[in-house]
Amino acid sequence: MSARRPSAFFLGGRHLSEAASLALLVPFALLLVVVFLLPLGTLLHESLLVPAPTLEHYERVFAQPVYLRVMWRTLRIAFYVTLVALLLGYPLAYVMSRSGGLKLGLMAAAVLLPLWTSVLVRTYAWMVLLQRNGLVNEGLTGLGFVDAPIRLLYTEGAVVLAMSHVLLPFMVLPVFSALKGIPDDYPRAAQMLGASGWSTFREVIWPLSLPGVVSGCLMVFLLALGFFITPALIGGPQQMMIATLVSQQVREMLNWPFAGALVGVLLAFVLALTIAFNRFIRLERFVGTRS
Amino acid sequence: MKTMLALSLSLALVAGPALAQKKEVVIAATGGTMERALVEHFYKPFEAETGMPVNKVTTELPAQWARVQANARTGRQQFDIVTATFPDLIQHRDQLVRIDCDKLPNMKRAAPGACMEYGVMRSIGAMVMVWNTDMVKGKTPESWKDFYDVQNFPGPRGLPDTGDREYWVPVTALLADGVEKDKLFPLDLDRAYRKLDTIKPHVAVWWKSGDHVQQILRSGEVAMTMSYSGRALIMSRERQNIHMTFNQSIRDVGIWAVIKGGPNTDGAMAFLDFFMGGPERHVKFANQLNTATANLDALDLLPEAERRRRANHPDNWSRQVMPDFEWIGANREKLRERWVSWLTR
Numbered sequence: 001m002s003a004r005r006p007s008a009f010f011l012g013g014r015h016l017s018e019a020a021s022l023a024l025l026v027p028f029a030l031l032l033v034v035v036f037l038l039p040l041g042t043l044l045h046e047s048l049l050v051p052a053p054t055l056e057h058y059e060r061v062f063a064q065p066v067y068l069r070v071m072w073r074t075l076r077i078a079f080y081v082t083l084v085a086l087l088l089g090y091p092l093a094y095v096m097s098r099s100g101g102l103k104l105g106l107m108a109a110a111v112l113l114p115l116w117t118s119v120l121v122r123t124y125a126w127m128v129l130l131q132r133n134g135l136v137n138e139g140l141t142g143l144g145f146v147d148a149p150i151r152l153l154y155t156e157g158a159v160v161l162a163m164s165h166v167l168l169p170f171m172v173l174p175v176f177s178a179l180k181g182i183p184d185d186y187p188r189a190a191q192m193l194g195a196s197g198w199s200t201f202r203e204v205i206w207p208l209s210l211p212g213v214v215s216g217c218l219m220v221f222l223l224a225l226g227f228f229i230t231p232a233l234i235g236g237p238q239q240m241m242i243a244t245l246v247s248q249q250v251r252e253m254l255n256w257p258f259a260g261a262l263v264g265v266l267l268a269f270v271l272a273l274t275i276a277f278n279r280f281i282r283l284e285r286f287v288g289t290r291s
Numbered sequence: 292m293k294t295m296l297a298l299s300l301s302l303a304l305v306a307g308p309a310l311a312q313k314k315e316v317v318i319a320a321t322g323g324t325m326e327r328a329l330v331e332h333f334y335k336p337f338e339a340e341t342g343m344p345v346n347k348v349t350t351e352l353p354a355q356w357a358r359v360q361a362n363a364r365t366g367r368q369q370f371d372i373v374t375a376t377f378p379d380l381i382q383h384r385d386q387l388v389r390i391d392c393d394k395l396p397n398m399k400r401a402a403p404g405a406c407m408e409y410g411v412m413r414s415i416g417a418m419v420m421v422w423n424t425d426m427v428k429g430k431t432p433e434s435w436k437d438f439y440d441v442q443n444f445p446g447p448r449g450l451p452d453t454g455d456r457e458y459w460v461p462v463t464a465l466l467a468d469g470v471e472k473d474k475l476f477p478l479d480l481d482r483a484y485r486k487l488d489t490i491k492p493h494v495a496v497w498w499k500s501g502d503h504v505q506q507i508l509r510s511g512e513v514a515m516t517m518s519y520s521g522r523a524l525i526m527s528r529e530r531q532n533i534h535m536t537f538n539q540s541i542r543d544v545g546i547w548a549v550i551k552g553g554p555n556t557d558g559a560m561a562f563l564d565f566f567m568g569g570p571e572r573h574v575k576f577a578n579q580l581n582t583a584t585a586n587l588d589a590l591d592l593l594p595e596a597e598r599r600r601r602a603n604h605p606d607n608w609s610r611q612v613m614p615d616f617e618w619i620g621a622n623r624e625k626l627r628e629r630w631v632s633w634l635t636r
Contacts, residue, residue, distance in 0.1 A: 066632035073635075132447075132495070132512045151495065237452055237497050237634040245631070251353045253627060254360075 040263070047260025057261035067245070067262065071269075074242040077159060077231070078224035082171075084164040085220045086213065089171035093212075094205075096172070097179035115169045123230045126162040127153060130234070154236035162234045167223055171216040178212020179205070218277050222270060242266055315344040316558040318372040322349040324580060325414075332576040337565050343558050352376070359386050359550060371553035372562060375546040378455065380409045381620035388549040388556060395560065397568035402603060405585030410546040411563050414582040416520040417540035417602045417611055418451075418459050424532045426514035434539050438515055439467040439490050446514025447495030449507050452634065457626040458619050459541055460487065462612060463517065466539050476615035480626075484633055497634070508533055519543065520602055521581040527600075537607035541614060545582075577601070 016024070047057050061067045096107045114122060129135050130152040137149040152158055182205060190200040228243040235241075242262065249259035320329060326349055334345040348370065350358070355373055362368045363386055380387065392398045392406035405412040422432055426446040437444050450460055461483035465475055468486045496512055498504045504518045508526045518526075520543075523535040547566065549559045573589035576582075583590075583601040590598055598604050602611070619626065 064628060064632065066628065066635060070635055131510060133510055154496065232499070238636075240631075240635050248631075251351075253624070254353060254357060255624075 040267075043256065043260040044264050044267075045260075046257045047264055050257060057258045058264065060258065061261050061265055070240055070245055071242055071265065073239070074225055074266075075269075077156065077163070077239070077241060078221050078227075080156075080160045081163045081167060081224045082217050082221045084160060085168050085171040086217060088164065089168055089216065090175055090213070093172045093175035093179055096176050097182075111169050111172045114165070119166055119229055122166055123162060123233050126158070126165070126230075126234055130158050153234065154239070156235070156239050159231050159235040159239045163224055163227055163230050166230060167220045170219045170223060174216040174219065175209060175212040178209045182208045214277060214280065218274070222274075225266065225270060313341070313343045314555045314558055315346045316371050316555050316562050317346045317348060317369060317553065318562070319348040319350050319355050319370045320374045321351060328576050328579045332572045332579075333566055336569070336572065337562055340565065341561060343555075343561065345562070352379070356383060359383065363552075366552070368550050368552045368554070370550050371555050371559040372547050372549055374413070375410055375548040376455070377544065377546070377614070377616040378620050378623065380407070380546065380548060381616055382623075383548075384409060386551055388551050388553075388559075390549065390560070390563070395564040395567070397564045397566075400570075400587055401567050402585040402587055406567070407546075410548045411567065412544050412585045413547050413566070414545040414577075414580065414584060415602045416543045416545075416582050417537060417607075418517055418543050419520045419523050419535050419537055419540040420515065421508065421518045421523045421526065421533060421535045422515040423508065423511065423513070423530075424534060426511065431534070432515065433536065435463040435467040436469075438463065439486065441490070441493050444515065447512065448490060448493050449496045449498055449504065449513035449516025449518075450490075450494050451499075451504070451517055452497035453499045455543075455619075457623070457630040458614060459517065460630070461626075462541055462614065463539075464490075466612070472539060472612050475612065476618050477622075478618075478626075480629055484629070487633065524581040524600055537602060537604075538610045539612060540602075540607075540610070541612045542602075 048054070092107070092111070096104055096111075099107065127134075131137070132149045132151070132153070134152070136152060137146075140146045141149060186204050186208070187200050190204045191197075195203065226243050227241060228247065231239055231241045232244050246259050246262050249255045249262065318329075318334070320326060326347065330347065334347060338344055352374060355370070356379065359368065359370065359373065360383075368386075375383070387409045389408055390406065390411065395406065398406040398411075402412075420432065420435065420438055422444075423446075424431075427444045430444060432438060432444050438448065441448075450456070458478065461478055461480060462475055464483040464486035465479065466472060468482060470479075470482075496503075496507045496516070498507060498516070501519050501522045504516060505522050505526055507513050507516065508518070509530070518535070520535070520537070520540065523533075526533045527535050547563060549556060549563070553559060567586060570586050570588035570592055573584045573586040574592050577584050577589065583603040585603065590601065590603060593601070599606070601607065
């Protein structure tokens with residue numbers, strides 16, 4: 001080994017030289033700075049320092065109950081969406097990880113194809129299904145379950161349902177890859193040692209799939225927090241989420257500083273959450289190696 | 292968004308007829324059918340008559356004003372004429388050129404008040420009440436009082452959650468509660484929201500756009516709703532069971548305004564004068580967009596039945612509410628906060 005000089009990409013090994021990894025990261029880092037950090041920084045700067053240093057916009061966020069109410073509602077809806085996506089996505093990912101060939105291909109297509117369809121189209125499809133004289137209501141009245149059309153559209157349930165549908169792939173994919181990474185020997189060994197199917201799942205598969213579950217939940221939750229189109233179209237005002245408020249401040253009130261303050265509060269929360277989750281993942285790994 | 296605008300702007304500037312002999316007039320307006328109608332009935336004829344090319348910039352209003360404000364800071368304006376609402380005329384007055392109506396001969400043929408100190412009325416509409424006769428059981432609602440009366444006029448309601456709803460909707464509540472239309476302002480918000488509390492459970496749809504309000508009327512999602520008069524007109528022609536009234540409707544006017552320090556202010560004034568002339572053009576424009584304009588002669592060219600459907604018909608005009616935009620402008624943040632706070636509860 002010592003005879004071979006490590007090349008920049010150190011073929012055959014897993015490590016890149018530091019210079020090479022930096023060089024590979026530059027394009028993405030540049031993009032991140034230009035289209036994300038710079039605009040975000042400008043917005044936060046406006047919220048705090050323009051024209052003079054002030055906390056008045058942040059004070060307004062906390063002084064008027066409406067903003068915290070909408071923020072809280074955003075968190076609640078995002079939480080429900082994550083829960084529904086997990087309940088629907090985990091079993092699906094589990095079956096996918098235990099299948100192969102055509103069956104896997106079909107299931108993967110069912111998960112991925114919606115991802116390639118515009119969110120707008122999927123959202124409109126839900127509107128058509130759920131509206132007063134829509135398919136679902138016609139089915140319910142036709143079958144005699146209800147006498148008159150019930151209100152489905154513009155409810156929190158509709159928002160959670162449609163958002164879960166749109167975000168489901170972001171749950172299924174990480175969970176699937178975590179499950180796929182569990183060697184078949186482990187559950188087999190557990191069963192040979194007398195574990196039932198349920199305790200095999202509880203003791204072996206579930207803990208080992210947790211990193212996938214955590215990253216799936218985190219991804220769905222964070223995406224849901226910033227969701228805009230779906231809650232705006234499927235939900236009524238009682239389902240208004242924070243992104244809609246931010247956009248109203250920018251587009252209608254031309255109040256960039258206050259929009260910046262709303263974004264700042266949301267961002268602070270999201271960062272805190274991400275850091276907390278990161279800790280949690282590490283903790284899990286630690287527990288995993290000990291046992 | 293800003294970069295997109297800047298890009299499209301610079302593209303528009305490059306693509307514009309740079310070699311034309313006369314200096315171009317830069318006009319900012321919304322896109323779609325409005326833009327197509329403006330090009331066909333006003334921009335092209337204006338170019339043909341004066342030789343001054345029109346450089347049209349497609350924009351949404353907030354983006355347009357953001358650009359005007361940003362340009363004011365650098366001291367170089369790009370637009371000569373912009374699209375404005377009444378509140379815009381107050382909010383952005385510092386950026387606007389005062390219009391000397393006496394120097395524009397065609398303004399003599401405009402409806403009284405159409406040529407204002409800082410703007411010229413372009414398209415005249417109103418926020419009207421629309422209903423579905425099948426759903427309100429054949430009765431005819433006459434005013435906002437009936438809109439709030441779910442006993443006699445049962446059925447789901449529609450109200451806007453877009454545009455200037457923070458005063459449109461409270462105004463309907465006060466009218467329904469018996470306030471005279473000339474004594475609405477300053478708005479008694481506590482009274483308005485008390486009345487609004489009574490209708491809220493019956494509002495099935497808070498609509499978000501003109502297309503949306505048409506769609507909920509078409510699909511029978513609402514029995515009664517507030518609507519842009521243009522959209523209401525389309526629906527009342529399309530469906531026998533959909534009717535509208537201009538009674539107690541709230542005036543909603545699209546306005547041309549001239550930007551201070553624009554590249555061609557003389558050209559802008561020439562365009563405004565040209566715009567108000569030519570009744571035939573106004574008829575075609577108004578028909579195409581289901582709106583009305585301030586050219587007096589244009590109304591005479593329409594059949595009587597059609598004239599009654601226009602916001603500028605004298606009978607309709609006198610029954611409209613003219614909001615106090617000075618007061619609204621001074622209280623906009625407060626109005627909006629109250630609205631959002633009430634609506635999201």
